[in-house]
Every structure is written in structure tokens, then in C-alpha cells.
Amino acid sequence: MRYNRLVKHIDFGIVVMYMYAETKTHEVTVDVVIFTIRDRGLEVLLVQREQEPFKDAWAIPGGFVRMTENLDEAAKRVLYERTRVQNVYLEQQYTFGDPLRHPKSRVITVSYFALIRADDIHLSFDTGLNVQNVDWHSVYELPNLAFDHDQIIKHAVRKLRDRLEATPVAFQLLPKKFTLTDLQKTYENILNNRIDKRNFRKKIMSLGFLLEHNEFSKSSSKRPARLYSFNKDVIESKKGIFI
Template sequence: MRYFASNRALFAALAGTFHPPFQTSFEHFPCLSVYITLSFFNEFGLNAMPFTYEYPRAALTVDCVVFGFDEGELKVMLIQRDLPPFEGKWALPGGFVRVDETLDEAARRELEEETGIGKVYLEQLYTFGDLQRDPRERVVSVAYYALVKLGEYRIKATTDARNAAWFGVSDIPKLAFDHDKILAAALQRLQGKVRYQPIGFELLPPKFTLSQLQHLYETVLEQKLDKRNFRKKIQGMGLLVELDEIEQDVAHRAARLHRFDQKRYDQLKKRGFNFEL
């Protein structure tokens, strides 16, 4: 029997009809006394199967570092594993990549499946491939980091997660696999990138005070910033819109609220504007 697949989806579907799913271009099934050949023709009309070579294959996963900012503290969202290995241990949300999805799609799917969080700022971080990073098998993980307006989401553990919770970055328990290493890399990336891209606003509510904005940067960068210089620089960029609103229900003098002008930033960026703090 010979099957012809015109695209990846059909190719994957055909592969999944056999148990176990085939891993080579030719498989011999004694009970059927027949050889089955799968031919995959790409968009250029080329049969891809002759270019498939036999070698041990590593599994591919995605892991997500989710940052939030609440009550003056930078936080990370973790899930408690409900399955071995590391059952009961805290870890980053993530999982295996399916054959019919991109890495970005896999990251967003796993994040939503395990925490209920979706449609957030998400960026690829780094690839982690130490030989012994997973006790089950050879696993390579593509890590992502996400920025969340913490007040807009109520996290909920689903699928293989027993629990999901926010932890302050200074109060992280020992994590499963090499997730401590992934978290450290994500924090370093965030600290570097907030200086030259306005991604910090992804962690703030839509309306915020200048004090809240400064405190966010001080928390992420782990350093004290001069109030006068910070405000002069950030307001001089012309990216903040001062609102005719003030803080509500505060014990101190209510401060004026602002919002980030994304449209203005996009226009300036096209003209070569560089965001730099």
C-alpha cells in the first residue's frame, strides 16, 4: 500500500493511524505481510521522504516564564506538577510540542491549558538542551517569557497541573528540571530589554501613576532611580498621555493617572525613534 500526503497535517494524520506511530520511511508489519511506504510531497512537488534519515530523535518541549507585577513586587507564575517526574514539585508551565503546531502556538497553548492565561505578550527566550535536563529521555526545551497585567487574569490550574500560583522572584522554591536556570535567563533578558523597549508597560494596569511606573523599573532593574531624572526622561519621550483622573481610595495625596500611548510609539519607531532609559 502507498499513501501520498500533500501537506504536513495529512502526513501527521496518516502517521497517527498506526500503532505505534511509524518513525521510519519503511515499516514492516509481519501480521499484515505488507510493506507500507509513506510519501510526502511538499509544495514544490518534491518527495521529502528520501531526505529523511534515521538517527535518534530528541523530544521537543516549550517552557514559559510568566512575569507579573503586583503590590510593588515582581512575581513569577508557577505550576505544581501532578505527574512524574518531579510530581508535587513547582515548575514553569510548559509541555511537549505537537507535530502540527509552531513553537509559538505550542507555548500559548500550554500556557492557557495549564494556567488559563492567554493573549499576553510572549517572546522566545532561549533553547535549553543539556543532556540530563529531563530524567525521562533526551528533551530539548525552547523557553519563552511572558508579561502579564496581573490584575486582568485569575489563574487556574488545569490538565497536568495540580496547582498554579504567583511567587515573588525573591521567594522561588527549588524548581523541577532545569527551570531555575531558565528563570534566571528570563529575568536577565527582562532586565536588559526594559531599558531599550517599552515592554515594562505590559506589567502595569492600563492607567498608572508616575510613581508606580518608576517603582516598576526600580524593581525590575534592582536599583534606585533618581525621581527627577526619571520623570524628565520618560515624559520627554512623549509616550505618556496624562489623564483627567487621579488615584482613588489612597491614604496619601492622590496622584494623576497616565496611560502609555502605543500608537504614538509605533509611529515614532517607524521614524527611527529609540526608547532608552
């Protein structure tokens, strides 16, 4: 029963079925939770499935791990294929391997999360070669998700919050130069709560990774805000994979 369910989508004949049952090979994928900050706050990039299983449900971008690439490389590739962005923060978070998580076969997925600037991805959407239905969704209002992708996203949000408390990853979600209010809003969106402006600024400035510029945002119709950028020298001593 289970055995049939597990192998029926493989179509190489009996020898492969035998291998599938008796040896311990599995399909291995990487799934990448791609975070950005947009109008509705912290959002993730989802792809609407065009095939069964879970046709029309939304899913995290993912793909099979190839034999010649390591897991980080696979995650980078999936990310690049979907978004055409490179050189972003990417971190392995957890591996999901319930035998029933994929209804048709045993698929073990190594999940990652990535942080990208909303700006960067706009570019790639313009020149995009993916005609699939791809869209951003607020992590606080997710649509129906395929497989166990709701779990994976929840896990990614938790891990992102942990990271944020420990290391300055927030700048990965911002343009090169940003205002302190931008930065604070990024923190608030990720942590999902309000922060006192004065305390936030005091804390952030004390960490010493901000570079002050003599430029000001000429955005709206209010008092211009000073622009800052992150000091790479400080950042480089931190963990995470920069691809």
C-alpha cells in the same frame, strides 16, 4: 546505559527505540516564564509537579510542541491553558537542550517569557479549570525547582531587564491606566534597585510614549496621582510578539 535511560519511557516497542537511537528526533517542549508584578515585586507563575520526576518540586508551565503549530503558537497555547489570558507580551528567549536536563528522556525546550497584569490573571483563577497547585513566587525567593528551570528563570530575568532598557515593555505589567509611581515601582522591581523619582519622571516623559489623562487615582488617603496610559502608536513600532 545512556541509551536505555533515554528511551525507556517510550512504550511503542523496539521499532521506536531503534528510531530514537538512530535518527535525530527529540521531544520538544515550550516553557513559559510568566512574569507579573504583585505584592512581593516581580513574581513568576509556577506549577507544583504531581508526578515524578521532580514530584512536588515547582516548575515553569510548559508543554509539548504539537506538529501543526509553530513555536510561538505553542507558547501562546501553553500560556492560555494555564492562565486563560491572551494578547500578552510573549518573547522567545533561549533553547535549552542538555541531554541530561530531563532525567527520563531527551527533551529540548524552547523557553519564552511572558508579561501579564496581575489583575488579568485573578480573573482566570476565579474561573480557573486548573486544579493543580499553581502559585506566584518572587523571583528573588524561588522554591526548589524541577529540571533546569532555575537557569531558565535566571535567563528570563536577565533578558527582561535587557528588554526594559531598550523598549517600553513595563506597561505590559500594569493596568491600562496607572500612575507614574506605579510605573517606577515596576521598573524598580524588575531591575531590583532604587531609581531617583525626578530622574525617572524626566526620562520617561522624554521618551514620549505616555498619554496624560485628566483622571486621578482615588486610592488611599493621600494626594491623588495623575493617571497615564501608553500611547499605542509609539509602542507598535517595537519588537516582541503580541498575541
